[in-house]
Amino acid sequence: MMRWLLFVLFLLPAFAAPASAQTCGGDIPCKIGDREYNILLPDDWDGVTPLPVMMHFHAFLRRGKTVVNHPRIGVETKPRGVMLIGPSAQNRAWRFWQDDPADIDFADAVLADVAKRYPVDQSQIYISGFSFGAAMAWRYACARGDRVAGLMTMSGTIPQATTCPNPPNQVRHVHGLNDIWMSLPRGQGHDATNAVALWRKAFRCGQGRISEHWLIRAGTPATNIVWDNCTAGRKVTLDVHSGGHFIPERWLGIQLDDLMGRE
Template sequence: MRYLFCLLMLWVVSPTFGHAASSRCQLDVPCAIGDRSYHVKEPDGWDGASPLPVLIHFHGWQRTGALPVQHQRISGATRLRGVLLIAPNGLRKTWNMWSPETEDVQFAADVLKDVINRYPVDPDYIFVSGYSYGSIMAWRVACDRGEAMNIRALLGISGTLRLDEGCAEAPKEARHVHGLKDNVLDFPYGPEGDTTYPVKLWRDALGCSDMASTPEDWSVVEFLTLTRTSWSDCAGGAQVALDTHPGGHFIPHGWIGRQLDELLGRPPTYP
């Protein structure tokens, strides 16, 4: 928090310059950090001054940040909920995420620092997300810098780190969704077909017991039903949630929006 507070104070002393700089890099025009960059999508109707929740979303393999800021299931969710969407660009359209503290982890921290210099960020609502390889990258950032970056919640979609890995840090909350028939990044079943295994790493890191909630079905669109299992007895009030569905490798309709609604204390809506 001290790190974020100092960065926020830098923005406060020069808000006009920060917003003027940000206005030159949105959507297809990326914001540059040295020889790297990220894309931005501001929320609809933002007044240019109110503090913004932030979702940093990491793109999938062989994609760029230009896709998430125009993707209906990603930016379509953030722009309607007052959330600033940030989509970093991976080198060679991928991420270095299998080992701790790679250059991409530092890049993610640098992106957040740059965003805070450009925008009035609400430090209590910093989220990281990603799809496929981007989900693994989001897990890596949360695992290595969850506390340093004050990550309120991880929103992972169809991609996890190795579940026997230990994390130096953790987010305050972890949420993950995965299709049971995913044939790109297979659903990580546990021993004896345990379907709660995909979030074991976070249950361990956040000090959750083995007492899971009774699975509950929910849906946003009629043709896709998700089943949620959650752990709410974790240390320090942390929470972990896992949503599964019978489909494959995709971002479920309305999933990101539903998570943001719940995390922001908003009535769930679609889209």
């Protein structure tokens, strides 16, 4: 009888602990009211040093859990000492069509909640997104640019005529010429650089220059265009490739290294 009692007492904590007592992280989401987000901590964090943060807005019908488990997102933040935040959209779709979507307030609440749980380096808050999430990232950066150290977006934009009175400090964007899901917004004469016209105007950039030609993946050539003659030390880069709608391997890591001044 005594052995049975000890066995039950040994198992009890594992089964009796309420869900609210669990620490969120990884696949276990953090809750804000009826909304949630996921966290992925970097490798070898000492538990004390303030963390740079990258908040990534997921694609249509995805969620924050997808972000922290994605082989081309979390794999780039973990070795760079960056905490990855993946907020989840209501009904798995961001509301970015209007100028001031309610999801901007939700993203604010996410960052505030993260700062309550972990020491955050407020000078290194980076925003990224893919597809519909890229468009949401553009909206957030337009509204809260004064707190965004860098914007990194893939295969998604908002109308280039959008007014952006509070732009972020730096912008990096990549888009495929053959993207059929969120087409690259070409300008007059099929000008592909129109994809970042909003930021070039907001930063009052001069003439852009082609920095390099490279393969974004096997058989998919890309061209890197840079505007580094903008006001207040701001810079815009655009990678245009011949492919479609995808997250390029290693692209986010390259941009983080550039923004963070890493080799």
